[in-house]
Amino acid sequence: MPVTVQKQEETGVPAHAPAARCPHLGAQYNPFAGPHVDNPYAFFERLRREEPVTFSPMLGMWLVSRLDDIHRVLREPGRFSSRDMLSSGTQLTDEAKAILAEGFPLDHILLGMDPPDHTRLRRLMNRGFTAQRIASTAPLIEKHARRLVARFAHAGKADLLEELAYPLPVLVILGIMGVPDEDMWNIKRWSADWQSLTFEHVPPEKQPEMARGVLALQRYCIDLVEQRRRQPREDLTSHLLEATADGDSMSLHELVMAIGASMLSAGHESTTALMANTWKLALEHGLWQRLREDRALVPKFIEEGARWDSVQHAMIRTTVEDVELGGVLLPKGSRLLLLYRSANRDESLCPHAHKLDLDREKVPQHLTYGRGTHFCLGAPLARLQVQIATNLLLDHLEDPRLVPGQDFGTWQSIVLRQMKHLRVEWTPSPAATP
Template identity: 50%
Template structure:
């Protein structure tokens, strides 16, 4: 394998392999269907530099896993500068302190260990298992709202509100605030990750301030009157846990409520899309519901919502035969790793009982998604209810799904228009 440009010398666009320069996950064919390009990367330039992003693209499964399982050499902290382009007016509205405090996703041990241990008690298996009847009720109620219409945008009517209602209920937050929380989440993630025009920033910043105040009120209510919910568990944690109130507000807003529904909504949309694009897949599940968990996993491998994650080299280190200097930023292409033929036979094919390693959509190592059991439960129950209530579901032909990737990590579609016969 070629080692690419000399990693010890300053890099320029001319010094980079052509494939690294080509990649653009925000628009064009790499947004719509990146997998043919990922195959070229794995075969021709598995470790290559993209000068536009200033990152090394890591495309093979084994190389991605080696980075994820070595947090001492590849840091998650400050890999992406949050709110890098905020104006002075926006920062004044937001007030002192960081836009959002550290979360388990973007910290290293020992800080990561502290935060993950603190949050993990809200996602104990016994608590998650108890959510199934409620998730099923929410799914059925949402379906009741559009089943008589014969056509719907499943993103708007089902995939987005389902996990948002689930996480709000889990936190003990009022579901009536769902519309406001949806807007606040967009404001928070937009200011954190997106290139927001200066004129749009102040309104979004005021939304973030409102979101913080809403979380603060919920925390105070649970301090005064604990209930059987995750917020109460976090507020009344074990003595000696050193999580400050501003940290708790950030964890509630970002790590739990925002992250707890955005990725699941996006993944649910992609799972249904993949099943309906090949109607025989949907038909197999109609005939045998026991295959649904296998279908969920295979769809997450075929088209996972996590396009990639960023790491920073803490020392000079070799990845895939290429020497990367300390401070190098790496974009781990999880979607490419999930299609690596070195581990998955005929990786572009849909195989319900596939053999091979666990897909990377929920990450790997110390940063494995703690919400994975809840997400899997939501995906399974959602499919069960769609198959039960609308078995003849099909895609509206010729539609534009509206693929978009505003963040480095999250790939989604804006629409999933479906139809079905109405008696």
């Protein structure tokens, strides 16, 4: 029998608050620290089995852990809206709000939009991510990756996150957008400010500086758009300025959100996390030599690793009407945290989903890049970058091993899990230069 959650007008409490009979496991969940960051899978298995939809008082959200329930939510944007996707992290201070009010509001970001507005903007942005355009970025990716690997190939040790996974994706997206390499560190800092204010719990004293970083990134994007209007180039920024055959084009507000939030900010963070996690898994599971000897396995391993230990932790939706999900009756306005990491190990997705298996006939269509209308626009570009960088490391690091006892500095926001370090050592080879 479904668990009933009373409406706010009946109880005087917020619509997202559970009734007294609400399941209890959600009260144990903390996505920001402890075992639910490092290894939440036993807890997720219990959620799927006992309480697939359960309330988290800490987050003010309902945790949704089963694959079938998440698929349903993603298939029904008319009932489960993305509108609150970008307002789910920090409780902003008045000072931070005042600073952010000097720029554009967070409208027109694909991640927080629903059809039909999402459909239109996605169509305009898709033009820059055709298969041909993605394939054409391979020389740029390889150039940057070779230069970065050459810096440490002879050293016998490196922090692969700081020295490769961190700079490579941002250099690639800057190159595609036509932004100078020397602006990399400013872009990286400003985009980190944007991500933190959106998806993390930021202390009040740090919020004003981060808000100014968000404003700086928006102003940088405005300047970039104005430059390309005067002098178009062969880059994605110039391409996004063009009107379609039917005369449709993006407004300045839409362009700033597309370039700043969707490209320069979100366009590299998840790729950095995916790269580092892929290499860590290969080393932890003793797969490096097998991949080195059979490169045809590399794309399959990247995909299986992305499924088995997803860096895309979760996504957020809001109910737009009363709805039953997983045996729970949720009122309009309930906020849902869709646990992608849990769903990717749901046994309904594939046999022995708990196992990292390089011998699967086919890696199933997992949720790390999303599904449906919000499937990640940059997923093909991310895959290509990870493949190129991984193959270069396989070429030049013969016997790498994780530095024992290291602290990877793993942390997690509402949506993304990342490491701060991936320290590796190896025996340098005379042929190590890329």
